[in-house]
Amino acid sequence: MKKSLMLLVVSLAFVLSLAPNLFAEVGVTDTEIHIGQWGPQTGPAAAWGSVARGTGAYFQWINDNGGIHGRKIVYHMFDDGYNPAKTVAGVKELQEGTGIFAWASGVGTSPGMAVKDYLAQNNVPWVGPAAGSLNWVNPPQRNLFAVYPLYDGEAKALVRYAIEKMGKKKVAVAYLNDEYGKNGLRGAQEELKAHGLKTVAEVSFEAADSDLNPHVMKLKQSDADMVLLWTTVTHAAKVVGISKAMKFEPQFMSTSTCSDFPLMMSITKGAWEGVICATFGELPDSDYPAIVKYKKEVFDKYAAKEERWGLFYYAGILFVEPMIEALKNVGPDLTREKFITEMEKIKGFKGLGAEVNFKPFDKNDMYSRQGASQTFLVQCLAEGKAKKLTEWMDIK
Amino acid sequence: MTDLIQMIVSGIATGSSYALMGLAMVIIYKTSEVPNFAQGEMALISSFFAMMLLTSFNLNVYLAFSLAFLFAAVLGCFLEFAVLRRAKEPNVLGMIVITIGIEMVILGFVSWKFGAEQKTMPFPIDPYDSLFIGDIFLKKLDILTLVSALVLMVVLFVFFRFSKLGLAMKATQQNSVAARIVGVRTNRILMVTWGISSLVGAVAGLLISPTIMHPYMMWDPMLKGFAAAVMGGMTSLPGAVVAAYMLGIIENLFGGYISIEFKTVVAFVIIVAVLCFKPSGLFARHYVKKV
Numbered sequence: 001m002k003k004s005l006m007l008l009v010v011s012l013a014f015v016l017s018l019a020p021n022l023f024a025e026v027g028v029t030d031t032e033i034h035i036g037q038w039g040p041q042t043g044p045a046a047a048w049g050s051v052a053r054g055t056g057a058y059f060q061w062i063n064d065n066g067g068i069h070g071r072k073i074v075y076h077m078f079d080d081g082y083n084p085a086k087t088v089a090g091v092k093e094l095q096e097g098t099g100i101f102a103w104a105s106g107v108g109t110s111p112g113m114a115v116k117d118y119l120a121q122n123n124v125p126w127v128g129p130a131a132g133s134l135n136w137v138n139p140p141q142r143n144l145f146a147v148y149p150l151y152d153g154e155a156k157a158l159v160r161y162a163i164e165k166m167g168k169k170k171v172a173v174a175y176l177n178d179e180y181g182k183n184g185l186r187g188a189q190e191e192l193k194a195h196g197l198k199t200v201a202e203v204s205f206e207a208a209d210s211d212l213n214p215h216v217m218k219l220k221q222s223d224a225d226m227v228l229l230w231t232t233v234t235h236a237a238k239v240v241g242i243s244k245a246m247k248f249e250p251q252f253m254s255t256s257t258c259s260d261f262p263l264m265m266s267i268t269k270g271a272w273e274g275v276i277c278a279t280f281g282e283l284p285d286s287d288y289p290a291i292v293k294y295k296k297e298v299f300d301k302y303a304a305k306e307e308r309w310g311l312f313y314y315a316g317i318l319f320v321e322p323m324i325e326a327l328k329n330v331g332p333d334l335t336r337e338k339f340i341t342e343m344e345k346i347k348g349f350k351g352l353g354a355e356v357n358f359k360p361f362d363k364n365d366m367y368s369r370q371g372a373s374q375t376f377l378v379q380c381l382a383e384g385k386a387k388k389l390t391e392w393m394d395i396k
Numbered sequence: 397m398t399d400l401i402q403m404i405v406s407g408i409a410t411g412s413s414y415a416l417m418g419l420a421m422v423i424i425y426k427t428s429e430v431p432n433f434a435q436g437e438m439a440l441i442s443s444f445f446a447m448m449l450l451t452s453f454n455l456n457v458y459l460a461f462s463l464a465f466l467f468a469a470v471l472g473c474f475l476e477f478a479v480l481r482r483a484k485e486p487n488v489l490g491m492i493v494i495t496i497g498i499e500m501v502i503l504g505f506v507s508w509k510f511g512a513e514q515k516t517m518p519f520p521i522d523p524y525d526s527l528f529i530g531d532i533f534l535k536k537l538d539i540l541t542l543v544s545a546l547v548l549m550v551v552l553f554v555f556f557r558f559s560k561l562g563l564a565m566k567a568t569q570q571n572s573v574a575a576r577i578v579g580v581r582t583n584r585i586l587m588v589t590w591g592i593s594s595l596v597g598a599v600a601g602l603l604i605s606p607t608i609m610h611p612y613m614m615w616d617p618m619l620k621g622f623a624a625a626v627m628g629g630m631t632s633l634p635g636a637v638v639a640a641y642m643l644g645i646i647e648n649l650f651g652g653y654i655s656i657e658f659k660t661v662v663a664f665v666i667i668v669a670v671l672c673f674k675p676s677g678l679f680a681r682h683y684v685k686k687v
Contacts, residue, residue: 046512
């Protein structure tokens with residue numbers, strides 16, 4: 001009897017010693033919130049690695065300004081080299097080893113797709129994947145909140161502008177042969193169909209293609225008066241340059257991923273001038289208050305010396321602003337369920353990018369999880385300056 | 397008809413950079429029978445070295461390029477001396493794995509040191525300036541690449557055929573033990589071979605850099621150069637060059653008339669076909685060791 005009682009007391013003591021952990025949320029302590037992000041610092045997409053570094057600087061700034069309800073953000077960023085196998089390995093290691101409360105941003109459709117189901121099964125919140133893919137929200141899933149406007153929406157906005165404002169009729173699409181490129185192609189096709197038109201050429205690119213003469217010849221043969229580029233930055237730069245060499249001069253338009261004008265002008269030796277792009281964030285040199293504030297307080301103070309205040313850098317802030325807003329709104333008693341509820345309450349939120357609106361989860365409404373659906377168009381001027389062609393437009 | 401001629405001209409232009417990489421691979425293979433998979437990255441680091449001299453030290457283009465060629469030659473010699481030569485009981489497979497290792501180390505170093513953002517090299521010729529003959533266009537930079545590839549092919553061919561060092565290189569490849577017995581310092585020959593090969597690769601790298609520079613820029617030219625070298629027979633310099641031009645033209649015609657999606661894989665289909673039906677290549681007379 002005495003022995004059984006002893007065993008009971010020891011067991012109870014053991015269970016009670018675990019109690020705080022049993023009830024605490026994964027990745028949250030009294031003083032810390034653990035947030036993870038992957039981002040290519042090496043490999044073919046490393047130029048977009050600045051997104052994850054931008055988020056890091058933003059979190060540092062938040063911590064130095066008192067954190068969130070007394071908790072500091074512990075930021076776990078890893079380099080996946082844009083390799084989905086590495087994304088999976090890194091996410092699982094951090095999630096199951098360290099314990100991550102929520103995931104922020106993360107560059108790329110393919111790396112994101114590789115961990116999407118894993119995060120959903122474990123109900124781990126994920127806010128602001130750094131790609132405008134339809135895959136995040138079609139169908140929507142409860143834990144995943146998209147902030148990047150959809151690529152097909154951007155494509156629609158560009159094609160609409162070309163047809164309605166510039167009188168273009170012959171639209172060709174040059175697209176990367178993956179989900180990203182096909183999202184752009186689909187948007188262009190739908191918008192053209194709405195105007196009773198069709199593409200005059202659809203030219204696909206493989207990521208490894210380096211000789212682009214045949215692709216540009218096909219575009220030239222189509223006699224297009226507008227070419228929509230939904231490719232990598234390198235491909236887009238080469239297509240515009242080779243077209244110039246061929247004296248093929250349509251209006252080029254491109255996605256937000258190619259809207260870093262100083263970079264595009266530099267790598268095309270000026271041939272990017274006149275190209276029109278969609279964008280998801282206020283312009284880097286604008287006097288928009290949030291741009292001025294973050295440049296001064298985050299970038300100037302925390303960015304590495306060789307870093308550049310470009311769109312991709314502050315996209316790292318833009319994509320996670322709603323996350324920080326929700327974390328603040330939850331209050332000191334932080335759980336994933338409360339966080340998701342607060343994310344759903346975000347309405348009319350305006351940070352560095354488009355207005356963000358979420359709704360309570362509805363499996364039949366992708367806009368319950370697609371927060372931003374606005375874009376605006378900019379044209380590249382000499383020296384990489386941007387001219388705003390439109391205000392924010394709602395494209396659904 | 398204009399389209400056909402344009403595709404052939406574009407194919408020749410593209411083939412020039414493949415030809416330079418093919419030449420670089422053949423040079424090493426001729427003496428050691430090792431395909432050097434670090435060839436592209438050796439050219440890469442030499443190109444970034446030139447870029448650093450131009451942008452951080454403000455040297456003029458000609459001086460920066462000359463120093464980059466010197467750097468490339470020294471790098472090639474160094475890698476042979478410090479890495480390849482240290483391999484214990486080397487066999488061809490082991491050596492190939494070592495070259496893949498070198499390739500990864502250099503790629504990682506360039507990504508770390510120079511960053512991944514795309515750049516372009518300042519160069520006297522605008523990469524998108526072109527000449528028109530009727531409706532046919534050719535970029536001026538492509539003309540320079542074409543001339544460089546042909547001149548280098550002739551120089552190297554003469555060097556291997558008639559110079560004492562060239563003959564010693566050939567002897568080293570055919571029978572290194574016999575070459576050593578008759579007084580050829582085979583180790584030194586191999587080192588010089590790596591230096592020359594690295595230098596030729598650097599020419600390709602520096603001619604690609606004015607268009608675009610990033611850590612992965614040499615991948616495609618290296619693989620296509622390798623395909624051309626295999627097609628040409630791995631030991632034949634003119635063979636590699638002719639095969640490179642054939643490859644460039646086939647790719648362009650395939651992209652233009654058959655399928656642009658599968659244009660890139662044509663080169664690798666050709667490698668498989670050549671290895672199946674004529675393993676010694678289209679142009680090489682393979683040396684057979686006799687007992």
